[in-house]
Amino acid sequence: MKMDSNKVYHLLYRSFKSDYLDENQVGDIIVSARRNNTLLEITGILMYRDKIYVQLLEGYKNKVLKLYEKNICKDKRHHDQKVLVSKGFKHVFLKIGAWG
Numbered sequence: 001m002k003m004d005s006n007k008v009y010h011l012l013y014r015s016f017k018s019d020y021l022d023e024n025q026v027g028d029i030i031v032s033a034r035r036n037n038t039l040l041e042i043t044g045i046l047m048y049r050d051k052i053y054v055q056l057l058e059g060y061k062n063k064v065l066k067l068y069e070k071n072i073c074k075d076k077r078h079h080d081q082k083v084l085v086s087k088g089f090k091h092v093f094l095k096i097g098a099w100g
Contacts, residue, residue: 009061011068012085015078017051029053029077040067053078061088 026048033046042059057064073081
């Protein structure tokens with residue numbers, strides 16, 4: 001991803017796995033995140049452990065916020081999303097070719 005350093009935006013949030021979601025289905029979230037985020041030129045890291053997700057998104061501010069508000073917050077596979085960091089940066093920290 002080639003990005004103007006003045007437009008780099010990070011959003012870090014945590015959420016909890018929905019009870020109905022089987023542990024084996026957690027991988028589906030990673031698959032959909034890779035597909036959707038790549039199309040939007042968003043990189044990031046998604047971590048999961050003990051029913052807790054933590055995700056860092058990096059990209060253009062308008063795209064990151066739209067993804068979070070319109071997709072992530074409405075996804076029923078997790079709940080109680082809380083933004084931990086929402087901030088612009090001068091440098092690109094993540095240059096992940098294969099989103100993970």
